[in-house]
C-alpha cells in the first residue's frame with residue numbers, strides 16, 4: 433500500500449504557485465491575443481475578397497491540422513533560424529499559443545457570424561443602417577450567443593494546452609512539477625497536486641459556461 | 653405627384669433574367685398591389701425599390717433620391733443607399749425582428765442609431781407606434797414571446813418609426829396562421845386610410861381588391877397588366893392573367 437506524503441511538498445509550494453501563475457498568465461494573454469486574431473480573421477473570412485480569404489484559410493488549416501506541440505517546437509527551433517532572430521522560449525510559446533488559439537477562435541467567429549440569418553442584415557439595411565453598424569449591433573451580438581459554448585470549450589482547452597510549454601523549459605505548472613519531482617522523488621504527490629490544481633481552476637469555468645448558456649437561451 | 657418612379661428596371665441573377673424592364677409610377681397616397689405567379693419577379697422588383705437588390709439597368713426616384721443604373725454609371729455607395737432606405741420602409745415575409753432586443757428596442761433602433769434621435773424621444777415614439785398597432789403592452793417583451801401576427805405588427809411599427817415616405821410589404825401575411833392574417837391586414841388597411849404610400853405583394857386577393865388603388869400583374873419579369881382593382885382582378889384582359897386568377901380561385 434502506497435503511503436501518501438503530501439507534507440513532502442511543503443518546501444515547494446512557492447514553486448508550484450509560481451508555475452500556476454505562469455500557466456494562468458499564458459492562458460490569459462494567449463486567449464486575449466487569440467481572440468483579437470480570431471475576430472479579425474473570422475470577420476475577414478466572411479467578408480474579404482478571395483485573395484485575402486484564401487491565405488487566411490491556409491493559416492487556419494495549418495494551425496488546426498498540425499499538433500500544437502509541433503508548432504511550439506517549430507517556433508522555438510526553426511523560426512529563429514529562418515528569420516535570423518533569437519527567440520526566447522517564452523516568446524516562441526506566446527506566439528505559437530496565440531496563433532493556435534486564433535485559428536480556432538477564427539473558425540468559431542466565422543461560424544457564429546454565418547449562422548446569423550441574412551434576413552437580419554436585410555432588416556438592418558432596410559431601416560437605413562450602415563454595414564459596420566449592422567455588424568456591431570445586430571449580427572455580432574447574435575453570433576456571440578451562438579459562439580459562447582464553443583468559445584468557452586476552446587478556452588478550457590487553451591488552459592490545458594499551455595502545459596505543453598514545459599517542453600521548451602518555460603516554467604509553467606507542469607514544468608515546475610517535473611522540477612519538484614526531480615528534487616523530491618515524490619511523483620505521485622506532485623502530479624496529483626498538479627492535476628488537482630488544473631481541475632480547481634477549470635471546473636468553476638465550466639460551471640460558469642453552463643450558467644451563461646442557460647441565460648443566453650432565456651429569451652430565445 | 654409621384655412618391656416613387658421606377659423606370660425600365662432590369663435585373664438578372666447570372667444568366668437568369670428576372671426583371672426585363674419593369675416600370676411603375678406610384679402617386680403619393682396610392683396603394684399598389686403586385687400579384688403574379690411564383691417566380692415572376694415580384695419580390696425582386698419590390699427589393700429593387702429600396703435597393704436591397706441592385707438593378708442592372710433603369711432608374712429609380714423616390715422623394716429627393718434619384719438613382720440610375722447601368723454600364724458606365726457609378727454604383728451608389730453604402731452611405732447613399734442608407735440614406736434612401738431611411739425614407740423607404742420594408743416589411744418582410746418572415747418579420748426579421750432582432751431577436752436579441754426587446755420589442756421597444758427593435759422599434760427605436762432605427763431612429764436612435766440611424767437618425768441620432770435621443771433614446772427617450774425614440775421610446776415615446778416607439779410606444780405610440782406600438783399602441784397604434786395594438787401592442788402597447790408588449791413593449792418589454794422579446795420577439796420570441798410573440799405570435800406571428802404580433803411579430804409582423806412590431807415589424808410594421810419598426811418600419812414606421814423611420815417615418816418613411818413609402819412602405820413596401822413583401823407577402824406580409826404569408827408566413828402567418830390563417831387566424832392571424834386579419835390583425836396584420838387591419839394594420840395595413842389603417843395605414844392605407846391614413847394616406848401612406850404603399851407597394852405590396854400579397855396573395856390576399858380580396859384584401860388587395862379592397863385596399864388598393866391599383867393592382868399590377870407581373871408575369872415572366874414584366875408588368876403584364878396594371879390598372880384599378882376592378883380592371884385587373886374583375887376584368888382581366890390577357891389569357892395569362894385570366895388563367896392565373898382562375899387557378900388562384902381554385903386553390904384559395
Ligand SMILES: Nc1ncnc2c1ncn2[C@@H]1O[C@H](COP(=O)(O)OP(=O)(O)OP(=O)(O)O)[C@@H](O)[C@H]1O
Pocket residue numbers: 665668670688689690691692693694695696697
Ligand atoms: N438572390 C438570388 N439569386 C439567384 N436567383 C434569384 C435570387 N433571388 C431571386 N432569384 C430568382 O428570381 C426569380 C424571381 O424570384 P422572386 O423572388 O422575385 O419571385 P416572386 O414573384 O417573388 O415569387 P414568390 O411568389 O414565390 O415569392 C426566381 O426564379 C428566383 O429563383
Ligand SMILES: [Mg+2]
Pocket residue numbers: 694695696823
Ligand atoms: Mg416573393
